[in-house]
Amino acid sequence: MATQFDNIYHGLSAEIGKFRVAPSGMAWKGVDSEGVTAVPSGDIKWAQWLRVARQFQLRVGLRDHRKEKFDGFAREDHDKLATLLKNNFGITLEAREVAFKGWNWGVTDFQGEELAFTISDRTAFELPLRYVANSNIAGKTEVSLEFANLNPSHAGGSKSKQMGDELTEIRFYVPGTLTKLKGSDAGSQ
Amino acid sequence: GASGKEGKGWKKFQSYKGEGALPPEVERLRIFVDRKAQTVILPIHGFAVPFHINTIKNASKNDEGDFTYLRINFQTPGQLAGKKEDTPFEDPDATFIRSVSYRSPDGHRLDNIVKQINDLKKEANKREQQKKEMAD
Incomplete structure (x- = not known):
């Protein structure tokens, strides 16, 4: 019972791929390459949702303090993704605020x-x-x-x-x- | 809202009210000049980071080998050039971005971007000058 999102990037990859969420975890596979980036459910600690250049990013915090980033989600994917993360891994998708003011001081x-x-x-x-x-x-x-x-x-x-x-x-x-x-x-x- | 209000030596300005106003071109992870918003949007490690033309001093480029380098200098306090009242300065403890440099193998495109940025700056300066004359 996996839910799939198409046209997703893995971090800053040039290649698009498919992103899947299932009770066992998350996985990304590029359309042109062989390998799969898998995140087992037991490794997932937290998840964030933020606007980046390539639409929205799902950022996943892992048990070993690494982070996996997946770009290319549409604004409308938020609710679906939030429900999937809640139901499958018991975590809340936190919205992280991004600045668009155009200032060069901070x-x-x-x-x-x-x-x-x-x-x-x-x-x-x-x-x-x-x-x-x-x-x-x-x-x-x-x-x-x-x-x-x-x-x-x-x-x-x-x-x-x-x-x-x-x-x-x-x-x-x-x-x-x-x-x-x-x-x-x-x-x- | 508060735009156009005179603050302590700087006028409030803002590129975008929210993420929905970002132009679709930012997806290409390339520098984009949004003339309508008077803003230059820089790709910084996956983020689309807008900089209002008021924060920008100038842009220049130079060719080195296979690459063209673009440099954007920003307005910051503590510079000798430029009038003090034109410096955006809200928080005295803030850290300022003073300059950024980019490179690309596509020299023609960077040429064009430098021109767009400097034209936008000229227009902004001209408008500012006109406003001052009207106020006198």
């Missing part, structure tokens, strides 16, 4: 392996720190992060397969204090 916050930028308590974006190739502090008030391979590479690797524009660097201006951006230092909370 608060940076380290959340696990990601740096989140929030505007008026809403998430504007998150950056995975594992792709930071270099970082630099200039004049005590400017912090830059350089990224390498932030966008996943594609099979074939031809130029036409280039998925999107690739962020290579972001610079923050941190007036007054650097404590917020130093939040990841050992010993601090």
